[in-house]
Ligand SMILES: Nc1ncnc2c1ncn2[C@@H]1O[C@H](COP(=O)(O)OP(=O)(O)O)[C@@H](O)[C@H]1O
């Protein structure tokens with residue numbers, strides 16, 4: 001059974017935070033006790049859902065400065081959603097991953113094992129890159145899903161990721177599943193988008209599409225779940241809701 005899912009590609013700006021945060025909301029709104037772990041030193045998922053500063057962050061738990069339940073916060077505006085935050089400003093995850101993490105490649109795996117008894121589902125929002133921090137988070141996951149945007153170099157990026165993941169799995173004896181790709185900001189009217197979609201459908205991967213939807217950014221600014229946020233009476237597009245329902249079903253079934 002899949003319990004911990006990470007969204008990862010070494011590139012930035014492909015929708016890792018948007019998809020992991022929206023999927024976490026989808027799961028929480030459906031009544032599952034869901035933990036979103038912010039494993040990105042930039043802390044974007046945390047600034048999305050947290051209105052006020054909190055005392056502890058993920059790296060404090062990893063370093064034994066507090067217990068995990070001192071750092072996890074319940075998100076009041078989204079029932080069943082919990083966040084293990086990282087502070088983008090003034091946070092210590094970046095420094096830790098550059099100095100101490102090399103000696104402790106399994107710390108995130110150990111932490112997730114401890115957390116998994118307390119939550120129905122765990123979702124990791126990852127940082128771009130394929131360094132120590134991303135490796136440590138990848139091997140802590142049951143499944144990694146690759147988000148990509150339909151751009152010229154995106155298939156190269158996917159190939160690089162597949163190769164690197166293979167090495168990580170061998171070197172760190174991980175069994176993480178990698179069978180899904182999400183093409184984000186997809187527009188069916190654009191030929192290049194359709195071509196990249198076809199090229200990604202090699203038979204090896206299940207390929208999902210998420211349309212361009214300006215409501216994501218607005219919901220992020222408002223600190224809300226995109227599924228319930230409305231601007232001038234309008235919410236997410238029907239096609240966006242359909243995409244997330246399909247992705248959610250495919251992951252947790
Ligand atoms: N499907 C989408 N439609 C419109 N905007 C999107 C979509 N996905 C992501 N965005 C926007 O693109 C930017 C980058 O997305 P983000 O999730 O932060 O990427 P990453 O975490 O991979 O760096 C954000 O401002 C986000 O609101």
Ligand SMILES: [Mg+2]
Nearest residue numbers: 016017040044
């Ligand atoms: Mg991000």
